[in-house]
Amino acid sequence: MNADPKSNGSNDEDLQWLERFKAGNTHAFDFIVRKYQRCLYRIIYNMVSNKEDAADMLQNVFIKAFQSIKQFKGESNFYTWLYRIAINLTLNFIEKNKKRASIALEPLANEEGVAEFLNLDKNAKPGDRALLLKELQEKLNESLQNLSSIHRTVIVLFEIEGLSHKEIAQILHCTEGTVRSRLHYAKEQLKHSLLPYLKDESERI
Amino acid sequence: MNRKEFNLSQLLQVKRYEMPTEAFWDEFDARLQQQLASVTPAPISPIHNLVVWMRRLFPVTAICMVMIGMLYALGVQHPRFISLNQPNMLASCFYSSVDQVPTLNDKGIDNLLCSQKKVASLTANGFHF
CATH class of the missing domain: 1.10.1740.10 (RNA polymerase sigma factor, region 2, helix turn helix motif)
Known part of the structure; x- marks a missing residue:
């Protein structure tokens, strides 16, 4: 369930x-x-x-x-x-x-599903895809750990769990404005750390 | 393989796929059940409740018993302390402390003399108390 x-x-x-x-x-x-x-x-x-x-x-x-x-x-x-x-x-x-x-x-529960979700090259060798996924996973965790615990909390709740600003504000006992502000700061930090993997210029700082 | 092909939200969604196996959850549930059982208070029987109340009441009962014993011992050693026929020791202490020893006034003496006369006349008429 x-x-x-x-x-x-x-x-x-x-x-x-x-x-x-x-x-x-x-x-x-x-x-x-x-x-x-x-x-x-x-x-x-x-x-x-x-x-x-x-x-x-x-x-x-x-x-x-x-x-x-x-x-x-x-x-x-x-x-x-x-x-x-x-x-x-x-x-x-x-x-x-x-x-x-x-x-x-x-470990990633469903590597094939992740590869499909990320639109990874279907013609690439499975070994290369696995390596890239492993690399992405480690880099993501490293970037998250570099955030302060409160910024990490907001990112996890919003981006990974899909909660709204209002719900996060209720959970953390703060205003929605504070949530938005923390989220913005956290995203900027993550973009900086994950720069080599981001495609759009708009995603960069 | 091109590495610069993702956006931030997409990358973070990868984290949703990092989940343990079903075997982990089975073990987790079993462990949790054990821990919850250890923190759940056992149902209390009425007898147990009675014992608890007796234990709580014991010090009060013991103190009361000691106090009654002390008063009794004091009464045996100093009969005037609790005698109803003699001037009361405690009352005397109180009146002497406030310098108000009770005395009979004239009306009281009259009443007393009147009563004595009535008793004498009844005795003279053959009435025995």
């Missing part, structure tokens, strides 16, 4: 499961876990760039949510509340582990 948290009725569905959980049905929490585990993993992983740390962090996120779920009053969407827990825990983790940060990347 990998539902889009922004889909229509998703929050109502979440609230129904939450009511069941609060009524004592602990299995209702499994639904929440299965629904959000992949997108939360993606957020955490792209912020820490280490798959083992991301898995441990995700466990902590669900435990924290499990323990404090009764404090959720329904004033915001459930996924906003859950994403906020994930981001706060991850930012704390990054802050505490600045000096021992290490990169351990996940």
